[in-house]
Amino acid sequence: MTMHSILFARFRLKALSLLFAAVLWLFVMLETGDEHEFAVKLKPVNTASGFTVAINPPELKARLGGVRALLLRQQLIGLTVEIDLSQRDAGALTLKSSDSHLQVVPGLKLLALSPGSLEIIISQQK
């Protein structure tokens, strides 16, 4: 038996086994639990007209845990937190990060959020 005949005997079965193994690997890989850090975009809403908003830091870091497929879904959707600034006047404001209502994909767990607080500076446009 030559190497060629050994390699190409039942070739269809061999190729399909390899394909299935690759898909199975991807499946197992994506179904394994993991942790990942996401950048959370902060979006001020209901800002009174004539005011500008500066947020320090401009984004939060959220550490989420769960299966990789769900972490991928979270990455595709993105993470945004809306900060309601209605009835807020010019000045500096400090908010606890934990107070922000982070909407994560069901099945994922929020492990950590940093930094612990946000500084929001609302100033009147000149």
Place this chain on the structure above:
Amino acid sequence: MQGILHKADILTAFFDILLVAIVIYLLFRLVRESTAVRILLLLPVLLIAYLAAQLLGFIAFTWLLDNFILSIFLILVVIFQYDIRRALLSFSRGMFVRSPEADSEEHESAALLDQLADAAHSLSERRNGALIVVEKEMSLEQYLEVGTEIDAKVTSELISSIFLPYSPIHDGAVIISHGKLTMAGCFLPLTQNPDVAKELGTRHRAAIGLTELVDALVIVVSEETGSVSVVSGGNITSNLESAALRKLLRRMIEPRWLQ
């Protein structure tokens, strides 16, 4: 996406996939190729559908596939229980130690196989249809619906006479078990495989049907063409000349099955 999948080292993943592919190939080699191909096409589709449903957030579809995938391996074991049984038995063959009487067994076995080959040749020349089943490891008892007990020495003359058209037991199979012709006129289960060639008649279908269930070997002589075939594991080797049949029988039947 890369951020989440970056932990998979490419080289490790490659060898991981290759090893799994080899295991899958070896497992599915035990099953008929057409069936294996169908299953190997279905399984990746199921896994990809599951992952896609999860990524797209289809909760109910994910739940459905999740439960199905969990039980699919059990379903496969139930579907292929006979193939698995046959494979395990053939695997255990290698564990037997050669006995001191092995040479004598080999001689007797060769003589018996010659008788079978002679009978097949003689039946083929006269265009008398025949089904000769040689029992191996697995018992045929539960698959033989009717039949006449004989318990005689295997000779080509006896087999030829059983399959003469005016013989009352010619319309069925003869069973060779432990080196003896134990039964004649037995009806065998027909194959349910839709891929079996349309031109094959009931005798061939019966031979394929039985060998899909057990590890027996069946010699089929066609009444229409006189061609001799050997069926084993659901696979058919057709148009065998006398010398080729003899050679194939010696290769496929171990002496200990005829003792």
